Amino acid sequence: MSQPNLCDLKSCFLCSSCLTEWVSVIGQERKNITVKKSQTLFKEGDPVTGMFFVYSGKLKVHKRWDHEKEIILRFAQRGDIVGHLGLGDEPAYPVSATAIEPVTVCYIPMAFFEATLNINHGFATKLMRFFANELHESEKRMRNFVHMPVKGRVAQALITLQKQFGVNNEGCINIELSRQDLASFSGTVYESLFRAVNELVAADLIKLIGKHIRILKEDALLEMIASENILIK
Template sequence: MKPSKIACDLKSCFLCKLCLKEWLPAVADSRKNFAVKRGDIIFNEGGPVTGVYFVYSGNVKVHKKWGDKELIIRFVKNGAILGHRGLGSDLQYPVTATALEPGLVCFFELDFFTSTLKVNHELTYQLLQFFADELQVSERKMRNLAHMPVKGRIGQALINLGKQFGFTAAGFIDIELSRQDLASYIGATYETLFRVINELTEDGTIEISGKQFKILDPEKLLRLTQDTGI
């Protein structure tokens, strides 16, 4: 990452939207903006927590080691918070964040972020709600890994990504996603995902163009998510 001459607009991210207006000058003085390229690591699993990041532009994947493989925890876009999983008594990042495309991130040192939470009660409350929602999503994902067949996990992933990122004018989910990243996101091997993706393409459920996915039959995709395998 390199320091960026382009600064965030102080109104797009999770923090700026929820801060008191009187606190924004302090935010402007304390922020550090960094330009990222595709593949840039924003912070590393196991590294010491120095602060938190917010995505101003570009998409990012959050992932962690899973044995000898990688498990993608979530994908995030502009406005999202990164590094919050490292808050607490341990102060080590339990995950890695990697840029999927060129973008801009905003960094706040830990002391300033802690002070911000103490002053801005609405931000603190919404962050608590965010943690609760994230925990529920993680629990559902672990249940799906244990009980849902790969087709269902692919269907659930594409449905969720469509809701999160929206769609292009051509109807594709608005995030470029390699097959390997999708496999890591649903907890499947590349070979299994490749085979199932081909089946879903051949039967007209989805369409693929490069690294983009289009849902052609949303009802069928939804039915696949209802098959728990038990």
């Protein structure tokens, strides 16, 4: 596999200028790691040793409840950062990261990363702002899980996925996701997700094309969510 160039990560949440600066510093420190589909990059409880920048492929970041239940917190793809929760005070990762496609990431040892933080002002601030946005998203989602019924949660999940991954040339959400994973991302169980999807198909709001899902009426989905929530924003 050819050596990916970190500069391609410009699409990352970091502004290209400060990233370029940063990349030039770490040039010799970075190490690429590849993992196969369904293998984990790290697991809950693993000691934090570093962070990861995704170069290619898609990952799910998830948190276990018991042996058969989990919740998928977010997905990551090219340009995204993974393992950043390790920056908190916990010495162990509070989440797991698992590849849902073959993945290549750039590994940055934590000690080096922290040293960089102390050197590069803008970087720490950008990261802070990134975390603020993530926290905002998380709290919005938490509220939705508490108050929104399953069908709405599934609709919301699909819209979120389309926003993040875009659509392929058939107009489908550009990610191949097992039903189980979609259920975990929607905060429900396999069967409930299944029925919710069926209802959305029956209502002509979405369409199944092979293993992919195409959103037919996004506004109708949003409408459906909003109808259960007067003050959606």
